[in-house]
Amino acid sequence: MSKQVFIPRDSLNQALERLSSKMNVWVPAASGSNKCGSEFVPYRPDLIPLLNRQTTTPPKAVVFPQVETLLSYEYTKDPDNPSRVKIQLDDTSAGSPTLIFGARPCDARGFLLFDQVFTRGPFTDKYYRDRRENSYFATLVCLEWDSACFCSSVGSGPTDMEGSDLRVTPLKDGYLVEALNERAEPILSLMEGDVPTDAQQQDARKLQEEASRQRVGNVDLTRSATDFKGRFEDKAYWRAMVSQCLSCGVCTFVCPTCYCFSITDEMQGLKGERLRSWDSCMFFQYTLEASGHNPRPTRFERYRNRVGHKFSFIPEKYNGMIGCCGCGRCIRSCPVSIDIRRVVENLKENACVCA
Amino acid sequence: MEASATTRLHQEVEASIGRLSTVLGWGAGYDPLHMTPLFVRSPEDIARLVWNPLCVQNLTGYLVKSPGVQPPEEGKKIGICVRGCDSRSLVALIQEKLISRENLYIIGIPCRGTVDIRRLMNESGLSNIRSVRIEKDLLIVDDANGAHNLPLERFLARRCLRCRHPNPVIHDVLLDEPVTPRTTAEDAYRDVESLEAQSLDQRRAFWSVELDRCLRCYACRNACPLCICQNRCIAETRDPRWLTQRVNLPEKFLYHFIHALHLAGRCTECGECERVCPMEIPVTLIKEKLNQITRDLLHYEAGLDPEAVPPLLTFNPAEAGI
Ligand code: SF4
Ligand code: SF4
Ligand code: SF4
Ligand code: SF4
Numbered sequence: 001m002s003k004q005v006f007i008p009r010d011s012l013n014q015a016l017e018r019l020s021s022k023m024n025v026w027v028p029a030a031s032g033s034n035k036c037g038s039e040f041v042p043y044r045p046d047l048i049p050l051l052n053r054q055t056t057t058p059p060k061a062v063v064f065p066q067v068e069t070l071l072s073y074e075y076t077k078d079p080d081n082p083s084r085v086k087i088q089l090d091d092t093s094a095g096s097p098t099l100i101f102g103a104r105p106c107d108a109r110g111f112l113l114f115d116q117v118f119t120r121g122p123f124t125d126k127y128y129r130d131r132r133e134n135s136y137f138a139t140l141v142c143l144e145w146d147s148a149c150f151c152s153s154v155g156s157g158p159t160d161m162e163g164s165d166l167r168v169t170p171l172k173d174g175y176l177v178e179a180l181n182e183r184a185e186p187i188l189s190l191m192e193g194d195v196p197t198d199a200q201q202q203d204a205r206k207l208q209e210e211a212s213r214q215r216v217g218n219v220d221l222t223r224s225a226t227d228f229k230g231r232f233e234d235k236a237y238w239r240a241m242v243s244q245c246l247s248c249g250v251c252t253f254v255c256p257t258c259y260c261f262s263i264t265d266e267m268q269g270l271k272g273e274r275l276r277s278w279d280s281c282m283f284f285q286y287t288l289e290a291s292g293h294n295p296r297p298t299r300f301e302r303y304r305n306r307v308g309h310k311f312s313f314i315p316e317k318y319n320g321m322i323g324c325c326g327c328g329r330c331i332r333s334c335p336v337s338i339d340i341r342r343v344v345e346n347l348k349e350n351a352c353v354c355a
Numbered sequence: 356m357e358a359s360a361t362t363r364l365h366q367e368v369e370a371s372i373g374r375l376s377t378v379l380g381w382g383a384g385y386d387p388l389h390m391t392p393l394f395v396r397s398p399e400d401i402a403r404l405v406w407n408p409l410c411v412q413n414l415t416g417y418l419v420k421s422p423g424v425q426p427p428e429e430g431k432k433i434g435i436c437v438r439g440c441d442s443r444s445l446v447a448l449i450q451e452k453l454i455s456r457e458n459l460y461i462i463g464i465p466c467r468g469t470v471d472i473r474r475l476m477n478e479s480g481l482s483n484i485r486s487v488r489i490e491k492d493l494l495i496v497d498d499a500n501g502a503h504n505l506p507l508e509r510f511l512a513r514r515c516l517r518c519r520h521p522n523p524v525i526h527d528v529l530l531d532e533p534v535t536p537r538t539t540a541e542d543a544y545r546d547v548e549s550l551e552a553q554s555l556d557q558r559r560a561f562w563s564v565e566l567d568r569c570l571r572c573y574a575c576r577n578a579c580p581l582c583i584c585q586n587r588c589i590a591e592t593r594d595p596r597w598l599t600q601r602v603n604l605p606e607k608f609l610y611h612f613i614h615a616l617h618l619a620g621r622c623t624e625c626g627e628c629e630r631v632c633p634m635e636i637p638v639t640l641i642k643e644k645l646n647q648i649t650r651d652l653l654h655y656e657a658g659l660d661p662e663a664v665p666p667l668l669t670f671n672p673a674e675a676g677i
Contacts, residue, residue: 031568031634031635032564032635035635036473036474036476036477036478036635037473037633037634037635039568056633056634057570057633057634066570066602067600067601067602144482145482145483146482146483147385147386147482147483147484148385148386243392243394243417244391244392244393244394244412244417246416246420246574246577246578246631247577248572248573248574248576248577248578248631249570249571249572249573249574250570250572250574250631250633253570253572253633254633262600264596264599264600266599266600266601275599275600275601277600277601277602280572283573283591284585284586284591285586285591285592285593288593298421298422299422300422331385333633335412335574335578335627335630335631336391336392336412337384337385337389337390337391338391339384339385339391341385342385
């Protein structure tokens with residue numbers, strides 16, 4: 001079995017078509033004919049994959065849907081003894097094979113943190129695990145970073161394939177696709193690409209090497225855990241850094257590593273569903289306690305949590321792993337252009353924190 | 356043009372900062388195309404103030420949303436930079452007694468329109484911006500691919516193309532000569548009208564596709580200076596729980612129509628709700644429709660006269676059929 005194939009640009013849809021007959025295939029595509037952004041959407045034959053830019057939202061929802069049913073339940077009364085109520089629960093979960101084609105290193109990397117949280121602790125979240133084990137990432141060597149990107153600042157980079165199953169190198173007239181592990185090989189053969197020529201292989205190596213030498217982001221944000229603690233009580237710091245924040249959910253919802261969720265029961269009559277949905281630490285309700293007390297009453301404590309979680313608590317808990325993959329989405333989509341790099345960089349004791 | 360407007364702004368703020376506790380303006384953000392709201396709290400911050408067509412945020416919400424700008428200390432006022440549209444938000448907030456005029460020092464900026472930055476970047480293929488200069492009606496952007504000369508007019512935001520009050524309607528000082536409005540009251544609703552020219556099915560399809568992409572991130576609500584329920588918004592309250600956590604169309608529809616209805620006759624069409632949407636959903640259109648109705652039925656335009664009472668914030672007991 002060949003470990004790499006070449007897909008000519010004009011045969012990409014055919015390859016995706018073949019894949020989509022065997023599994024769910026998600027690809028980046030424009031958000032609409034009059035939109036600037038793009039999103040991951042299920043492949044359909046008339047779709048034009050948009051592989052030359054980062055999507056507005058990461059493929060997070062493919063593996064971790066914004067809302068999912070954890071269980072459905074139904075109460076029934078015993079006709080012979082009406083005071084007895086029986087409850088029937090259904091908590092089946094199932095994942096079906098899913099390929100995310102055209103992810104970027106930052107997109108795939110987001111799930112490395114999810115894996116820690118949902119599958120490596122004392123409990124395994126079977127809903128996440130079932131989808132994750134069935135997910136495959138065909139990840140692009142990234143050539144299109146912009147001024148909001150900073151993957152190299154958090155220990156990743158434009159050729160980082162950690163968490164990916166296939167590498168896709170965009171060449172002049174097509175894509176060199178390589179299987180990076182055994183489980184990806186059947187996917188590669190399903191694509192039925194050409195055998196890459198020596199020239200194509202050389203071009204791909206050259207491109208990969210050039211990209212791997214790039215440093216995307218000019219600061220090092222991997223050593224901020226202690227600095228964060230030093231700033232925790234420094235009200236003036238947070239006021240200077242994030243007075244503009246609107247406390248909306250944009251930064252968390254577009255973030256590939258934000259995994260916080262809420263659980264609610266939705267009942268109608270005697271039937272109901274227990275839902276898990278994305279939550280956001282930027283929302284007031286996130287830490288609102290039943291007493292009415294809220295330990296994070298304002299945007300300052302909430303933004304502080306976002307920074308602390310990603311750059312201090314997570315690295316301490318998970319062996320230095322940073323809870324941010326440097327995709328820059330929270331910077332790009334923030335309505336008031338708050339720059340998380342600046343907030344983290346300035347945690348250092350002597351940094352200038354003028355307003 | 357940019358240099359001189361910014362310089363005049365610096366001079367103005369330097370002259371007045373002694374009487375002000377904070378000045379809200381704009382400053383450079385993470386790259387030369389992106390500006391961010393700037394809270395000027397000391398004279399050293401003044402040099403960072405910027406005014407140019409990339410200053411896109413409406414700053415008036417910071418006056419009312421908690422924790423808002425600290426109330427001014429002994430006899431000081433809060434300074435705020437406003438374009439025409441922002442000044443209308445101020446008027447609405449003053450009408451509703453959410454802020455008091457006496458506490459404000461309003462630096463009015465006649466505005467020729469601001470840029471739709473996302474569209475600018477997308478249509479001109481910009482990335483890794485190195486520098487931006489503004490000369491007359493040209494935006495000169497230097498990026499990884501060299502220099503681009505981009506006519507401002509081509510990249511103005513939709514809200515600016517339909518703006519009929521580019522000159523601040525309320526101010527203590529004006530930074531520039533007044534400019535000519537781009538649109539008349541008659542033309543202001545042509546986007547709504549062209550949408551309404553479509554069949555009911557087409558319109559349903561339009562809104563289904565648009566709102567289906569809504570993330571329920573509530574940036575549109577939080578950025579709106581007049582959306583003031585804050586932590587008590589029905590979209591999120593848990594007790595009572597009006598909306599489920601589902602991300603189906605009915606939930607999103609309800610949220611957006613509640614936002615719009617709560618803004619009926621109050622919305623000043625500043626367009627922030629649409630500008631901030633990461634998913635590019637044209638949500639201001641819904642409010643424009645309600646304002647069009649307000650104009651036709653109640654002959655009222657929001658945010659122009661601090662003394663006027665918005666029609667839906669009052670009622671006439673003698674009115675027939677009430
Ligand atoms: S940082 Fe930006 S995106 Fe995040 S909550 Fe604040 S305003 Fe919203
Ligand atoms: S915190 Fe921001 S840059 Fe980091 S992964 Fe999340 S969205 Fe991307
Ligand atoms: S609803 Fe939108 S356009 Fe109207 S005042 Fe609020 S943010 Fe501005
Ligand atoms: S800003 Fe956009 S995505 Fe967010 S809630 Fe509003 S319409 Fe939905």
